[in-house]
Amino acid sequence: MSVSDSKKPPPRITSTAExxxxxxxxxxxxxxxxxxxxxLKQSTIDRVQHALTETGFTPNAYATLLKGKGTSSIGxxxxxLLTPPIILKLxxxxxxxxxxxxxxxxxxxxxxxxxxxxxHFLSMRVGAxxxxxxxxxxxxxxxxxxxxxxxxxxxxxDHHGIPHANTVTLDRAQAMREMMHHLLELGHxxxxxxxxxxxxxxxxxRVHGIRTALQEHGLDLQTCTRSFDxxxxxxxxFEFGRAxxxxxxELKQPPTAxxxxxxxxxxxxxxxLQEAGLAVPGDASVTGFNNQDICTMMAPPLTTVDQQIxxxxxxxxxxxxxxxxxxxxxxxxxxxxxPELVIRQSTGPAAR
Amino acid sequence: MSVSDSKKPPPRITSTAExxxxxxxxxxxxxxxxxxxxxLKQSTIDRVQHALTETGFTPNAYATLLKGKGTSSIGxxxxxLLTPPIILKLxxxxxxxxxxxxxxxxxxxxxxxxxxxxxHFLSMRVGAxxxxxxxxxxxxxxxxxxxxxxxxxxxxxDHHGIPHANTVTLDRAQAMREMMHHLLELGHxxxxxxxxxxxxxxxxxRVHGIRTALQEHGLDLQTCTRSFDxxxxxxxxFEFGRAxxxxxxELKQPPTAxxxxxxxxxxxxxxxLQEAGLAVPGDASVTGFNNQDICTMMAPPLTTVDQQIxxxxxxxxxxxxxxxxxxxxxxxxxxxxxPELVIRQSTGPAAR
DNA sequence: AACATTTCCGGACAGGTGTCCGCGTCAAGC
DNA sequence: GCTTGACGCGGACACCTGTCCGGAAATGTT
Numbered sequence: 225m226s227v228s229d230s231k232k233p234p235p236r237i238t239s240t241a242e243x244x245x246x247x248x249x250x251x252x253x254x255x256x257x258x259x260x261x262x263x264l265k266q267s268t269i270d271r272v273q274h275a276l277t278e279t280g281f282t283p284n285a286y287a288t289l290l291k292g293k294g295t296s297s298i299g300x301x302x303x304x305l306l307t308p309p310i311i312l313k314l315x316x317x318x319x320x321x322x323x324x325x326x327x328x329x330x331x332x333x334x335x336x337x338x339x340x341x342x343x344h345f346l347s348m349r350v351g352a353x354x355x356x357x358x359x360x361x362x363x364x365x366x367x368x369x370x371x372x373x374x375x376x377x378x379x380x381x382d383h384h385g386i387p388h389a390n391t392v393t394l395d396r397a398q399a400m401r402e403m404m405h406h407l408l409e410l411g412h413x414x415x416x417x418x419x420x421x422x423x424x425x426x427x428x429x430r431v432h433g434i435r436t437a438l439q440e441h442g443l444d445l446q447t448c449t450r451s452f453d454x455x456x457x458x459x460x461x462f463e464f465g466r467a468x469x470x471x472x473x474e475l476k477q478p479p480t481a482x483x484x485x486x487x488x489x490x491x492x493x494x495x496x497l498q499e500a501g502l503a504v505p506g507d508a509s510v511t512g513f514n515n516q517d518i519c520t521m522m523a524p525p526l527t528t529v530d531q532q533i534x535x536x537x538x539x540x541x542x543x544x545x546x547x548x549x550x551x552x553x554x555x556x557x558x559x560x561x562x563p564e565l566v567i568r569q570s571t572g573p574a575a576r
Numbered sequence: 577m578s579v580s581d582s583k584k585p586p587p588r589i590t591s592t593a594e595x596x597x598x599x600x601x602x603x604x605x606x607x608x609x610x611x612x613x614x615x616l617k618q619s620t621i622d623r624v625q626h627a628l629t630e631t632g633f634t635p636n637a638y639a640t641l642l643k644g645k646g647t648s649s650i651g652x653x654x655x656x657l658l659t660p661p662i663i664l665k666l667x668x669x670x671x672x673x674x675x676x677x678x679x680x681x682x683x684x685x686x687x688x689x690x691x692x693x694x695x696h697f698l699s700m701r702v703g704a705x706x707x708x709x710x711x712x713x714x715x716x717x718x719x720x721x722x723x724x725x726x727x728x729x730x731x732x733x734d735h736h737g738i739p740h741a742n743t744v745t746l747d748r749a750q751a752m753r754e755m756m757h758h759l760l761e762l763g764h765x766x767x768x769x770x771x772x773x774x775x776x777x778x779x780x781x782r783v784h785g786i787r788t789a790l791q792e793h794g795l796d797l798q799t800c801t802r803s804f805d806x807x808x809x810x811x812x813x814f815e816f817g818r819a820x821x822x823x824x825x826e827l828k829q830p831p832t833a834x835x836x837x838x839x840x841x842x843x844x845x846x847x848x849l850q851e852a853g854l855a856v857p858g859d860a861s862v863t864g865f866n867n868q869d870i871c872t873m874m875a876p877p878l879t880t881v882d883q884q885i886x887x888x889x890x891x892x893x894x895x896x897x898x899x900x901x902x903x904x905x906x907x908x909x910x911x912x913x914x915p916e917l918v919i920r921q922s923t924g925p926a927a928r
Numbered sequence: 929a930a931c932a933t934t935t936c937c938g939g940a941c942a943g944g945t946g947t948c949c950g951c952g953t954c955a956a957g958c
Numbered sequence: 959g960c961t962t963g964a965c966g967c968g969g970a971c972a973c974c975t976g977t978c979c980g981g982a983a984a985t986g987t988t
Contacts (some may be wrong), residue, residue, distance in 0.1 A: 241975095256936095256977090264936090283974080285700045285701070286638045286642040286700075287943090287976090290636065290945090291942080291975055292943075305664075305666060319684070332667070347634040349636065349637070373632060462873045491873055495873070495875065591943090607946060617966090635944080635945065636945070640945060642943095643944090932987075934983105936983075938979105940978085940979090945972100946973095948971085949969090954965085954966100955962105958962100
């Protein structure tokens with residue numbers, strides 16, 4: 225028996241009634257102390273506080289929340305927990321919510337499981353639901369309709385183009401437009417697209433931005449760009465980019481610039497080029513997307529687009545709070561975030 | 577007015593009583609249906625089910641949980657949401673818990689805030705608390721004592737050496753021992769440690785593993801290894817590794833092998849070496865730790881240690897479930913995970 | 929000592945759900 | 959027409975907290 229064990233350990237207390245008995249006060253008095261109501265003698269407040277630290281008693285949150293008191297929580301539905309940009313958004317949002325006194329309930333999306341997740345959020349009576357990432361459009365739309373039916377505010381971060389959805393998203397078209405202008409001014413006229421499909425029906429925002437930039441230079445999308453996405457299987461992004469670049473190198477006239485969907489694919493492409501004895505950016509330029517940490521760790525450091533995560537989450541919080549406090553908006557709120565081009569050393573003047 | 581709007585939208589229902597009135601049944605009957613009790617006619621079950629999908633009603637989880645029914649939840653306290661290995665563990669654990677019917681409450685640790693977090697978990701009456709990552713030892717120990725006082729099981733993943741803590745951790749000493757054997761067999765005899773401090777009082781597991789391996793080759797830690805950690809400020813790991821390697825290169829006899837704390841530091845070191853005109857592994861070998869995705873994306877691919885995340889989480893679940901179901905163990909449970917050396921191309925025979 | 933004031937007690941209710949139980953209803957079988 | 963089940967109804971209680979309120983007790987004032 226050590227000295228610290230001399231005083232018998234306090235019992236495990238699970239209700240205010242028990243706790244009040246332990247302190248020797250009425251349950252209501254204890255409750256008043258815990259909720260900082262006036263009209264209490266300082267000595268009794270101290271007595272309760274002391275017993276509180278001694279036993280570590282915490283009131284049952286479920287009962288408190290059932291009463292409608294207590295901090296409300298926000299449900300966060302994540303596309304996955306694997307890609308760095310998405311995690312950074314989660315981390316930033318979680319921190320912001322916490323500082324505002326909200327608890328976050330985090331769930332990870334799985335195809336077809338979103339209904340379960342939203343029902344869980346609704347049963348927890350969350351104050352709002354945030355979706356981060358990209359989802360099955362039809363599924364997401366249905367969920368948002370359900371949430372609206374329950375007068376529960378929502379917000380979609382990243383996924384763009386869902387009808388009636390409040391959305392905060394990066395202006396990817398604008399990002400690609402700026403990126404293309406950067407490359408066009410360097411003299412590039414033929415582009416290899418990596419992970420950016422060129423279907424005629426492609427509703428991909430990015431293609432739109434690329435097309436716009438080319439048109440502003442009097443050029444045409446079909447003749448200047450090329451994509452081999454269909455030929456390669458996308459399992460791991462780095463290898464995907466590597467394989468795609470290899471395809472391009474088999475052409476008689478390979479493009480002088482490669483535009484990748486994200487940083488990993490770009491890095492894979494750079495690797496393939498370097499393995500083929502080509503210099504980046506001497507023989508070919510390569511651009512990424514996301515501005516992840518790896519960008520500065522590469523040789524050469526990668527020219528890319530920054531997602532502006534802090535501003536994104538900041539406006540996300542504004543949209544969220546305005547809904548939680550001010551009620552549901554009549555028309556969906558749409559906010560686009562201006563991207564920032566980050567020019568590093570993977571892009572340079574066109575060789576020929 | 578479109579056709580789908582013709583039927584008036586179902587009202588927003590927030591309690592079983594309301595819902596029962598809507599269906600035209602007694603509240604108790606509805607409750608029986610929702611909880612799959614026997615003795616109900618199929619037609620009434622269908623009636624309730626139909627109204628359920630129509631209105632999207634969900635019983636108030638707080639009331640259910642207050643009653644003691646419903647799935648219990650597990651609290652997860654994260655060191656941060658920034659480093660890949662930690663996130664991967666979270667993702668794996670969350671998935672496992674979900675498949676077992678547990679909800680995870682995720683909170684992010686901040687120095688000095690752990691008390692708030694644990695009190696939150698306790699007030700939510702979680703079934704157990706999991707810590708993932710490294711924390712302030714004294715703080716963590718206190719929290720664990722608190723949890724034990726509340727008869728709430730706990731588990732620490734990664735952080736090692738907390739008294740009375742149930743722990744699942746990678747055998748980092750063994751990992752370093754194997755790594756050193758690999759390097760020693762390649763002929764290396766002088767080692768630069770990157771991010772691994774060599775204080776005399778260093779209780780760092782890894783140093784122990786390094787010392788053991790050297791002794792097994794009849795070598796001495798002090799004469800064979802060197803560390804410049806004190807000279808450089810660790811803000812961003814890549815730059816940290818780069819700066820450290822530069823320090824080593826100013827020596828008259830730089831080491832032939834560099835052992836880094838993690839992959840980013842290793843990659844920074846490789847960069848510094850390459851910038852100095854040295855070849856890896858021709859002139860010097862470099863090793864990392866964690867086996868993150870970037871390892872295969874580098875040139876050369878990085879020799880590193882795999883954290884064995886799947887096995888880690890698997891045994892973590894076993895330890896967790898045995899506690900949740902079988903009660904608190906008399907003595908702390910300690911499980912170590914065997915690491916796996918991943919040899920790639922950043923290590924090779926010693927130059928001299 | 930009589931009074932006013934501060935402070936605490938204890939009963940009560942609400943919040944929504946799960947469950948038990950006695951009772952009414954309805955239909956089927958004789 | 960009667961009995962017998964099957965099934966739904968609705969009252970009651972428990973889970974735990976926050977809050978209101980009248981009354982009791984303790985404290986302070988004159």
